[in-house]
Amino acid sequence: MTKTPLHPTVEELLEKLRRAREGRGTEPLRLEQVKRYRELVAEHPTFTPALLELGRLLQLTDEPGVETEEAFVEIQRLLEQAVEVSGREAATVVELGYFLDTIRNSSERATPLYEEGAAKALGTLEDAWAGLLRAWLHERTKESLTKALELSELAEKLFPDSGRIQGDVFRARQMATEDGLLKP
Numbered sequence: 001m002t003k004t005p006l007h008p009t010v011e012e013l014l015e016k017l018r019r020a021r022e023g024r025g026t027e028p029l030r031l032e033q034v035k036r037y038r039e040l041v042a043e044h045p046t047f048t049p050a051l052l053e054l055g056r057l058l059q060l061t062d063e064p065g066v067e068t069e070e071a072f073v074e075i076q077r078l079l080e081q082a083v084e085v086s087g088r089e090a091a092t093v094v095e096l097g098y099f100l101d102t103i104r105n106s107s108e109r110a111t112p113l114y115e116e117g118a119a120k121a122l123g124t125l126e127d128a129w130a131g132l133l134r135a136w137l138h139e140r141t142k143e144s145l146t147k148a149l150e151l152s153e154l155a156e157k158l159f160p161d162s163g164r165i166q167g168d169v170f171r172a173r174q175m176a177t178e179d180g181l182l183k184p
Helices: 010-021 025-044 046-058 069-086 088-100 109-137 142-158 161-177
Strands: none
Touching: 010 025, 010 046, 010 109, 025 046, 025 142, 046 069, 046 088, 046 161, 109 142, 142 161
8 A cells, every 4th residue: 555645745845836936927827826826825834935925926916806905814814824834934024024014004013023033034144154254264265264354344243242253253363364364
């Protein structure tokens, strides 16, 4: 007896998303696209990219027989679902904030979402910059140290209290001095 897998593979999900994306442009094409996205979301209600893209597409599409408020309720539900299933990832939180701010005219509800998204994005940026600095310091070529010094200037200003960043900034300057790129 052959068992069917309970979950599609990543490749299968991406292929379904690619098919849902086909046909951007005119209103009739967008309506067909909405249908494909709805089918994808119905099959895979935790697939964040599909939730976000359907929410965005519905903001651009006038569906026959669907009142504006009804559409807005669906869009908000999709965006809230994307926020939750993504683990409140920065981009999804900001997307919901943007919808509440611009469509629902509720900046008081959007502001905490913007703040949360910004904080999470800054955390990711700090991690990425710390990783870049470490990689460039490990490489230790003239080019990599030059990149590390340039990034150090920005990172030092944006993350003055980050031990990880400040330690790598110090090491970048120390190595650049040892290698003759900076004067002692």
